[in-house]
Amino acid sequence: MNAIQPSRPPLQPIQKRRVISRPKRHLRQRSYQVMALESTVKIAVNVVITAVAASALAQLLPYHWLQQAKLREISTEVKLMEGHVNSLQTQFSRNFDPQQTKSIMQEQGYRFDPSQRQVVLVNPDRREDEQTQSSP
Numbered sequence: 001m002n003a004i005q006p007s008r009p010p011l012q013p014i015q016k017r018r019v020i021s022r023p024k025r026h027l028r029q030r031s032y033q034v035m036a037l038e039s040t041v042k043i044a045v046n047v048v049i050t051a052v053a054a055s056a057l058a059q060l061l062p063y064h065w066l067q068q069a070k071l072r073e074i075s076t077e078v079k080l081m082e083g084h085v086n087s088l089q090t091q092f093s094r095n096f097d098p099q100q101t102k103s104i105m106q107e108q109g110y111r112f113d114p115s116q117r118q119v120v121l122v123n124p125d126r127r128e129d130e131q132t133q134s135s136p
Helices: 024-095 098-109 124-134
Strands: none
Touching: 024 098
């Protein structure tokens, strides 16, 4: 378990390699060229993406407007139908109301209760026209 470990060899000084000197100006100029190329590529890619997005938007907007017009038309039709359905429901509930059967029979049969008096409405303008024509 506690085995004796071999001893390490003595550390020898690390020899430094001789670095070949390159002109630093050339490296800087090269890095600027790489950065300029990279920026140009980024700008070009962004311009292409923008053009594609604008083209897609130009194609989708008329379709969107058409769908909105259809939606408005359908919603107005729904409102009209809701009013029609409400009037039919009130008429239905009135027709099947047992308390109103007598009045409904009178409306549909043109018969009146003997205790009721019949009222006939006359247009007063028409009456004056008839009097003026029969006077001469």
